[in-house]
Amino acid sequence: MSQLNPTTLLHKKILIADDETDLLEMLCSVFFRAGYTDVLTASSGEETLKLWREEHPDLIILDVMMPRTDGFTVLKEIRRTSRVPVLMLTARGEAEDRFTGFENGADDYLIKPFLPKELLFRVQALLKRAYPEPERKVYLAASMVDLEKAEVWKDGECTGLTAKELQLFEKLYENAGRIVTTGTLCSAICGEFWQGYESTLSTHIRHLREKIEENPSKPVSLITVKGLGYRLFTEEDGK
Amino acid sequence: MNQIERFFRRYILSTAGILILFFFVNVLLLIAFLTMTDLYNNTNSKAFSIEEFAEHLSYENGTWNADAQAMDMLESKNAWAMILDDSGQVIWEECLPEDLPRSYTVSDVAVFSKWYLDDHPVRVWTIDGGLLVTGFPPGTLVKQNFSLDISYVWVLLFSTAAVFFINLFLMLYLFLRNARRVEKAMKPILNGIRDLSAGKPVGLPENGELAEINASLNHAGKYMLEKDNTRAEWIRGISHDIRTPLSMILGYASEIEDTEDLPSQVRHQAGIIRKQSEKLKQMVADLNLTTRLEYSMQPLHPEQIDPVELARQVITDYLNSRQTDGFSFGFSEDNTGDNFFLTGDRTLLVRMLGNLIQNSITHNPEGCHIEISVGVQKERNTKKFDARCVVFTVSDDGKGMDETQMGRLNRPEKSGSIASDTREHGLGLKIVRQITEAHHGSIYYSAADPHGLTVTVTLPCQAK
CATH class of the missing domain: 3.40.50.2300 (Response regulator)
Structure with a gap:
């Protein structure tokens, strides 16, 4: 603990x-x-x-x-x-x-x-x-995400996160290691009336994977849980 | 139409049927009586017919003669006969009493032909050349003479029919009114008894002829409600008081279980204490919730809920926070793209689905696959053409449930007691049923193919 x-x-x-x-x-x-x-x-x-x-x-x-x-x-x-x-x-x-x-x-x-x-x-x-930590950095298998600066560092290159991608990542990070349902993620970035936003969520997830994963078509940090939602694995969680 | 209304309708119809039966029986009896009387008159040999008597008279050589049969007819009736000519003179007589005159004026003839001749009832018959008169001893025949205007006859017939039908309808009306009054007085009492049997509060007006019965029912309802409340409060109190000691047992058992310096056997035993305490914790929570639902003490906090997301969250919660070794989960959405929402209490609905999943886990300790699906279908038990309902299906491929138990769980009536449907499946499935009913839904248990259990929960929903 x-x-x-x-x-x-x-x-x-x-x-x-x-x-x-x-x-x-x-x-x-x-x-x-x-x-x-x-x-x-x-x-x-x-x-x-x-x-x-x-x-x-x-x-x-x-x-x-x-x-x-x-x-x-x-x-x-x-x-x-x-x-x-x-x-x-x-x-x-x-x-x-x-x-x-x-x-x-x-x-x-x-x-x-x-x-x-x-x-x-x-x-x-x-x-x-x-009492948030002054420096909020999340280490993933292939990248590091700086939550304060909304940046992703991968292979020595820095890529910026959009506001929606940052919100999405923060929600996944809050529940790192746990499954987060599609609805919870949609409501995190769209608010109460998120219905019909599922396909847009898939697009955001795809873009996020392109930024954080070594091979976005075979993700190891941001995993899809079929029918339910997504799960983020950080280096702290291990697998 | 409920059972009480059906009873009174049947009672009224059967009584109306009895009245109609009486009517037809009386008509038949009247016809039978008239037929019998006619038959009697026709077959009675003693009946005297003046027309027949006249046929046995003959006029020969200026005198009238009666044959032997005519004489027998007179003798059998102790009667007499005479023939008057056109001037009123008696031109032939047989057995004519001495005290009767032998000559009659027109007015005499007119009087006796209608009434009596010196108290002798007489009959007259016109024959060639005169008037045949037969007389009978006084008091043997009754003569009535009346004449009616034809329009009055019609009025009389109509009035008779009218009186008959007015009486009939009045009788029916009064009967129906009385039956209605009885129904009106009895209906609240019977509803009160039904409410009592369902454990609902009773509030009948304590006035009128049946005030005493209403007051007794109100008292019984109040007594039962107080008893239920006391019981619910007692359970609530116990479940509340047990929470803090149980927290300490759970806490210390967890501490001991997690202390690596202690012998493994002690840690294992502490683990058993922790697991059993968790079971006890769940039982206390279940007992409290089922009691509150049973006695309608659990207020619903309705909100609009996405049924698909609700199911996702329940499964996710299981996968995130519980040990599910040996169990696999599948989730499917039957109507992808259809946007519907439920109006219900989120906490209770989460509990309902959670209990169904837990039921599959508890009764298949060797593990199984649990498939959860959410779909939308047209509601069958409603006249609204666009009414829809959401269908949650929780199915496993475990050992399933025997048919007797399944039949008991599928019984639509309320059991009314905690013990009745918790024998083998604990309070979990009872709570599922209670939550389903609180949301005006239905639940159905069936065998899965090739083995296992399928539970289908149907709840009303609306389009987004």
């Missing part, structure tokens, strides 16, 4: 708030084992707000049902002045509760019981999004 986390992210300060001290103990253990070095805990809403004001954590994991001041109230208070990433970790799994959480400004919502790995992946994704 730790190798997936850039070192800078592992030094981020994480505040975990839950009224179950046993759970807090377990979560601390999970985060320390994953390589995180700065983990704070709070067992009430008031304590959470106090630590947030004093310690300025980089990410907050917040339970909903805490005595006196509940998680939603704490979140509302935080959101009055701060955009710190907040992940709600709660036993309240109904759709209405999730909607309430997102309406109040939660960045993610995980329902108990959960697998520690899932929590770590979500925290990592939130941190990546909130």
Whole structure:
């Protein structure tokens, strides 16, 4: 797990708030084992707000049902002045509760019981999004993509990416190693009303392959998953 | 027309049939009675006919004579006879009582021919040269004399028919009105009973003659609803309370499983604890969802959904996040280019397809190929000519399902209990059925060719 986390992210300060001290103990253990070095805990809403004001954590994991001041109230208070990433970790799994959480400004919502790995992946994704690396370079089998400059370096030559190609690549990179459906990719570059855009997507994918692959007709980094979508393999993922 | 309406229509029709039957039976009885009376009169030897009697009289040598048969006829009826000439004088008589006059004026003849002669009922018959009169003992015959205007006769006939039919229609009308009133009073009660059996709330007006029954049904409905809510809340509470302890079991088991310094046996055992905890987690979630769907406590959050993309995302989620060793997936779109969308709750529909895929995985531990297809077809059970429905098919080439179980799952009626259709396939397929019904769709299980299971879910959709 730790190798997936850039070192800078592992030094981020994480505040975990839950009224179950046993759970807090377990979560601390999970985060320390994953390589995180700065983990704070709070067992009430008031304590959470106090630590947030004093310690300025980089990410907050917040339970909903805490005595006196509940998680939603704490979140509302935080959101009055701060955009710190907040992940709600709660036993309240109904759709209405999730909607309430997102309406109040939660960045993610995980329902108990959960697998520690899932929590770590979500925290990592939130941190990546909130604190992007200054230099974002993606190494592929035959090329390197500089996301900041929207450039592809292949065989010593530099090619520019169009805005759509960059959006497409970023979406694939966010989910590197995982299948991304045609609809998700279309909506990433066209917005909500993407229907009928599938053929244009194929054209963008073809152009992208011409820029990143050694042999675009036999792709090894940007793979088609028949009927479903596409999958990007970076050098980090391996195969 | 529902079952209750059918019952009342049948009741009304059968009663109308009974009335018509009575009418025809009475007409037949009347005809039979008249025929019998006529037959009686014709065959009765004792009947006296003055016309026949006149045939047995003869006029010879200036005098009238009666033969023996005529005498027998008079004797059998204890009757008498006389012949009057044109001046009213008796010119022949037989057995004529002494106290009766032997001469009659025209007015006398006119009176007795219509009524009685000194209380003797008489009959008259015109013969050559006179008037034959036969008389009977007083009180043996009733004589009525009446005359009617022909137009009045028609009115009378018409009125009689009119009275008969007015009575008939009035009777039918009153009967139908009463039947309708009973139906109107009973219909809400019967609907209430039907709602009760379906577990729906009952709210009947507590007034009128049947107010007590309505109140009882309302009370029963409220009681059942409270009971259901209590049960649902209890399950919800339990499933909620179990989440945090289960998180810790899952967390620590995962930690132990991932600690490389520990003996492999301990890590293996921790892995078993983790897997079983995950199963428990799924069961808790399923139990909570099925209870909420069962008692209509799960609000739908409808949105427009691309069915093809929905299926893609479910399969992709499986391929991205789960161990699918031994299983291969195929996806096909039957109507490429047709743009249709579903209106439904995305989370629930994802759950529905996920459960169907999980069902194939769970029941084929040795592995199988799972093929998912999405198509659009014309909706059969609707009058709208352009109504379409989207068809999701999840098919595997595994060991399949026995016919008894398939038949049970294909039964259209609601089981009403969690236990009834979860015996062998857990809550997963029950949830699939509940989600399908919540989206006004249908589900059908069939055997795949050459082996395996095919599940077809049909949901209404609209053109984009």
